Amino acid sequence: MKNLIKVLGIFMLVVFSATAIMSCNNDDDPADNDFFAGTYNGSIKYFDGDTTKTVDNGKVFVTKIASGTKYNFAFSDGIADLNGVEFQKEGDNVLVSVGSSATSYIRIDNNTLKMLYVKDGKTWTANCTR
Template sequence: MKKAIKILGMLMLAFFAVTSITACSDDDDPANNDFFAGTYKGNISYVDSDKNISTNGSVFVTKIASGTKYNFAFSDGIPDLNGVEFQQQGDNTLVMVGSTATSYIRIDNNDLKILYIKDGRTWTANCTR
């Protein structure tokens, strides 16, 4: 009987040790997972030689398989931005690789800010979740 109680006690100890180690991670940074994926709503715009759209709309953000690139699907007929590469900046913030004063995308816990200029086309967004 003592042997059975001892074995049962060791199994319970092992179970609690394993579950407490793997249950959570205090250093899990949202920038490393899909935390930034989702819908952001606010002011969006797009300008090119044929279109000039400025409206209250939404941007749907998805993380793609590479782990460092994101796609941005705009509402209201605005063309999407796909495969934009990001790097982590500080805690819980992603910034587009190659950001400049005239072209940047920044995502943090609640906000999405875009000023992206490419090939004579301009996308902007000032959105929150």
Template sequence: MKKAIKILGLFLLVFFTVTSLASCSDDDDPTNNDFFAGTYRGSVSYSDSDNNISSDQGSVFVTKIASGTKYNFAFSNGIPDLNGVEFNQEGDHTLVMVGSTATSYIRIDNNELKILYIKDGKTWTANCTR
């Protein structure tokens, strides 16, 4: 009897572990969630008058903050973060930075992150997927 309970307990543990991992989806859409956090991987870079950082194996951790329209971008490789960037929804599943221009934009959806952000002589770029 103890062996049957042990096997049943192990089965339940495996079932709940698999269910929990399956519920963490990379298909979460940053436009449809009140809370969003996701990691995008790919090429990232940063430059200013003192630094020039670049990596093809970088990452950007994106979080939606409490306002519901602002996002934070935490870069790998010692690149300074971008915080409090405001977005508008464009189409069903795409967010575009408020004030985007041809030389400064951030575009994010559930699969892709594109950044070319220039401010105060500093330049951030990212071309990442998840």
């Protein structure tokens, strides 16, 4: 009887895990979710005054942090991360960074990430899709 309970417990754990993994997809909308995590693939670039790094097939892992309006951007290929960027919702499914200007702009939705962000002499750019 104990073995049956163990087998059923493991089976339920596997079913729950598979369901949780399959429910995460690219249709998640960063503007409408309380929690968001997604990977965008495409062209990324970083400049810090001394070095420039350009990657045509890079990745940006985007997460919405606990505040609900701030996002973190983790770049692949050794590019410095960009954390705590504040956003506001624009339209139904689009987020635009607060304080956007001609030299600082991030636009994100469930399919695309467009970025030109300048801070402390460093520049991040991204043109990516999911």
